[in-house]
Amino acid sequence: xxxxxxxxxxxxxxxxxxxxxxxxxxxxxxxxxxxxxxxxxxxxxxxxxxxxxxxxxxxxxxxxxxxxxxxxxxxxxxxxxxxxxxxxxxxxxxxxxxxxxxxxxxxxxxxxxxxxxxxxxxxxxxxxxxxxxxxxx
Amino acid sequence: xxxxxxxxxxxxxxxxxxxxxxxxxxxxxxxxxxxxxxxxxxxxxxxxxxxxxxxxxxxxxxxxxxxxxxxxxxxxxxxxxxxxxxxxxxxxxxxxxxxxxxxxxxxxxxxxxxxxxxxxxxxxxxxxxxxxxxxxx
DNA sequence: TACTTCTTTGTAACGATTACAACTTTGGAA
DNA sequence: TTCCAAAGTTGTAATCGTTACAAAGAAGTA
Ligand SMILES: [Mn+2]
Ligand SMILES: [Mn+2]
Ligand SMILES: [Zn+2]
Ligand SMILES: [Zn+2]
Numbered sequence: 001x002x003x004x005x006x007x008x009x010x011x012x013x014x015x016x017x018x019x020x021x022x023x024x025x026x027x028x029x030x031x032x033x034x035x036x037x038x039x040x041x042x043x044x045x046x047x048x049x050x051x052x053x054x055x056x057x058x059x060x061x062x063x064x065x066x067x068x069x070x071x072x073x074x075x076x077x078x079x080x081x082x083x084x085x086x087x088x089x090x091x092x093x094x095x096x097x098x099x100x101x102x103x104x105x106x107x108x109x110x111x112x113x114x115x116x117x118x119x120x121x122x123x124x125x126x127x128x129x130x131x132x133x134x135x136x137x
Numbered sequence: 138x139x140x141x142x143x144x145x146x147x148x149x150x151x152x153x154x155x156x157x158x159x160x161x162x163x164x165x166x167x168x169x170x171x172x173x174x175x176x177x178x179x180x181x182x183x184x185x186x187x188x189x190x191x192x193x194x195x196x197x198x199x200x201x202x203x204x205x206x207x208x209x210x211x212x213x214x215x216x217x218x219x220x221x222x223x224x225x226x227x228x229x230x231x232x233x234x235x236x237x238x239x240x241x242x243x244x245x246x247x248x249x250x251x252x253x254x255x256x257x258x259x260x261x262x263x264x265x266x267x268x269x270x271x272x273x274x
Numbered sequence: 275t276a277c278t279t280c281t282t283t284g285t286a287a288c289g290a291t292t293a294c295a296a297c298t299t300t301g302g303a304a
Numbered sequence: 305t306t307c308c309a310a311a312g313t314t315g316t317a318a319t320c321g322t323t324a325c326a327a328a329g330a331a332g333t334a
Binding site for chain 2: 005028061071072073075076077089091098100102104105107112114115116117118119120121122123124125126127128131132
């Protein structure tokens with residue numbers, strides 16, 4: 001598997017400690033965290049880390065295509081390490097985000113009604129299986 | 138066609154002047170406006186209107202199912218008067234939002250992997266036909 | 275070394291939204 | 305009618321996520 005430093009270099013991003021740790025975090029935790037969640041998670045290990053650095057880094061990563069930024073019902077942006085196209089489901093009870101591997105037609109690089117499509121997101125909302133079970137109690 | 142007052146009453150919402158004007162606006166202008174855009178548009182006609190009222194009203198309408206709230210790439214919520222399921226496309230150049238009538242499998246009321254689906258959004262991003270033409274210049 | 279550029283940091287500012295408490299309107303009892 | 309409780313509206317302050325900015329630090333290069 002490709003190392004984090006290799007991934008960064010391939011994308012013309014200098015591999016600073018901050019950037020390595022942030023990408024490492026997103027590679028390990030597939031929870032679609034917000035910038036703040038990432039900051040909180042790394043703050044112990046890196047006491048001098050600045051939240052601005054987290055935002056800067058996420059911006060850089062997203063622009064270079066290393067990460068995907070998601071807008072999933074709410075006014076905060078969530079990030080994930082880039083993977084195959086997949087569907088997102090967010091539970092209205094517990095706010096957890098699930099990846100669904102259901103297939104769907106995706107139109108990236110297509111032209112629809114004359115518009116050039118560069119991103120395609122399918123976002124579902126509802127009550128997750130765990131919360132459904134709790135409601136039944 | 139059903140009157141605005143009828144729509145409100147059917148949904149157990151008392152038809153105040155503010156609520157009528159806000160729903161009227163969303164019925165007439167299919168631009169997926171933000172709360173602030175609605176406020177700005179109505180402020181001339183209703184000088185005492187409060188932005189809080191706009192937020193309260195949009196919340197009520199959304200909870201009652203009169204409106205749909207959309208999260209389309211960005212940290213502000215957009216609203217539209219409820220219609221048939223359709224795809225949204227947002228231009229990264231001009232930020233305009235287009236409705237696309239392309240059909241897609243939608244899973245409302247279905248169960249996927251044990252999760253109960255209540256909302257299904259398909260959001261595309263790219264460069265709209267108008268901005269594509271400008272780029273060519 | 276000195277210089278340039280990139281990166282990080284802390285603070286302030288910003289935009290969207292919510293909390294809250296006071297005020298106003300409404301729709302029934304009495 | 306008059307009175308009151310509930311519902312609705314308003315303005316202000318607070319909060320949250322994010323961005324702007326300028327200073328400080330690190331790294332690379334001649
Ligand atoms: Mn995902
Ligand atoms: Mn629409
Ligand atoms: Zn849940
Ligand atoms: Zn455009």
